[in-house]
Amino acid sequence: MKLYRLLTEEDTSAFCHKVTAALNKGWELHGDPAYAHDAATGKMRCAQAVVKVVPGDYTPDTKLGEH
Template sequence: MLAYRLLTEDDTSAFCHKVSLALAKGWALHGSPSYAFDAARGVMRCAQAVVKEVEGDYHPDLKLGEL
């Protein structure tokens, strides 16, 4: 099964660390990153999709961050 996650974070080094950790755990980048202004909070936000091939079938109780 191909698992999918969308990582998001404010535009700080924390976002880069979050993506780097996912890559270190075997996730692969999927598409280009996104960058948008969160007007409610007054900050820029980043997003990056990642995918990982894992054994088994999908079920809604999967803890994607633990794969």
């Protein structure tokens, strides 16, 4: 099955570490990163989609962060 995750975080090094951790667990980048201003906090937020192919069948109970 092919898994999809959207990683998000404030525009800090924490976002880069989150994406780096996913890449080191075998996830692959999917598309370009996105940036948006969060008017409620006044900060920029980042998003990056990642995908990974793993054995098995998808169910809504699949724990994406465990792969």
